[in-house]
Amino acid sequence: MPTSFLEIVELPDGRIALRRAEDEEALVILDFSADAKAFLQGHHVEVAKAMLSVGVQMAGRLAEGDFERDEEGPRVLH
Template structure:
């Protein structure tokens, strides 16, 4: 992905999106259920920002080759 400024926005339908500042197309979209929003007591935007920030950092590490993945075992996502 080319280097550009990224912005985190809240879409009219309440989803949180990551996009390039100069583009309308979203790169990543997060959607919280009503139950999750209630549990987070209105702080779902802050949680989304943290999630997207970590994701962008991880993408940077991958792009720089600074991440090793064990290809032998099953991938456990949690």
């Protein structure tokens, strides 16, 4: 992915999007359920920022080859 500034925005429908600053198309969209928003007591935007920040950092590390994935066996996501 070319280097560009990324921004996190809250869309009119309440979803949180990560996009290039010069583009309206979202790269990633987070959609918290009403239950999750209630549980987070209105702090879902801060949680989304943290989630996206870690994701961007991880993507950078992957691009630099800092991670090796064992191709054997199933992938467990948790």
